[in-house]
Amino acid sequence: MRWFEIALVVLTFATGLVWLLDRLLFARKRAERSGLIEEKEPLVVDYARAFFPVLAVVLVLRSFVAEPFRIPSSSMMPTLLIGDFILVNKFAYGLRLPINNRKFVEIGEPERGDVVVFRPPHRPDEDWIKRVIGLPGDTVAYRDNTVYVNGEPLRYRRLGEYQGRGRGADMSGASLMVEDLPGRPHQVLEVDQTPFMDPGDGEWTVPEGHYFVMGDNRDRSDDGRFWGTLPESQLRGKAFLVWMNIDSKAGGIGFDRIGNDIP
Incomplete structure (x- = not known):
């Protein structure tokens, strides 16, 4: 956009x-x-x-103040669905000039667990959305479907099998989990058998002025596991509300999505 x-x-x-x-x-x-x-x-x-x-x-x-965005992919399922239209708080992380995104008023910084919109370093003309996992100074690792923050593994609780809908129906059967990110527990999806996919295992140290972000749909997300840390200068804002959902394959308008907070 x-x-x-x-x-x-x-x-x-x-x-x-x-x-x-x-x-x-x-x-x-x-x-x-x-x-x-x-x-x-x-x-x-x-x-x-x-x-x-x-x-x-x-x-x-x-x-x-606030900017609308549309979710085009499944990388943040189950938190955000394909076809969600969301609102993004544009002053949560400081006021920025349009076009060049240069910050001119300091207000706040991302917290662990925030869902953020940003322009990835390797795709500076596109707007992406992921969740902040690592803060400046953290060491983040991902091994065997488990996130480690500063050497401590996060705890997981399985809720059952996920049932997708509309354009996200291909995620049906994935494991629906609660990931206990400190202070911000949230749901994630894991596909039990992905033999030909790179899981993105590795370890990263987050430098000052950067963040480590991941999608909640762990096996369908192009995130920091594959391209590294996110510079603070690429942030666009904090996602906070679903104001509409339109998915023709799910019957049109998803009224149950309207007004949902983004955890």
Whole structure:
């Protein structure tokens, strides 16, 4: 969606500039020429005056308050489903400029367990979503479907077999587990038999200014196990709410998803 962000900034700037220049330079001259007869504004000025306030409000809300995103893949199942539309808090981790994502106001930092939207270092034009597992200074390991944080294995509790729906139906039969991440227990999926898939086993030390992120669908997620740690500068915000779900293969709108918090 970076193209939309660029277009929104350009259109807001352009309409605002046209409106401002007309007010400062041309509106008074038109009034002087017209006398008692009202002279119409040029069409481009009329459109700029009408659209600039709307575009400016959308830009401010989207850049600094909350931004909508759509979940296109299964990497965060069962927490987020394919077809979920989510809202992302854009000020939780500091205010950032649109387009270049440069932080200009410090507010907070990610906590362990937060679900974050970011631009991965190897795909800087795409928005991805994962869960923060490792904080700066941590050592994170993943071996035999178990996450270790600073040498301590996380505890797991099996809930049973997962039953997928719609475009996520292929995950039916996976093991539904509760992963006891300190302070933020959450559900994850594990596929019991994946003989031809790289499980992403390894160990990583998280440097200052970086985070280690993983998807909740452990065997269907391209995450830090395969490309390393995430720089803080790539963060876009904290996901906090599902406001809509549309999956044609599940019958259309998933009303039971609307308004769900993101744990």
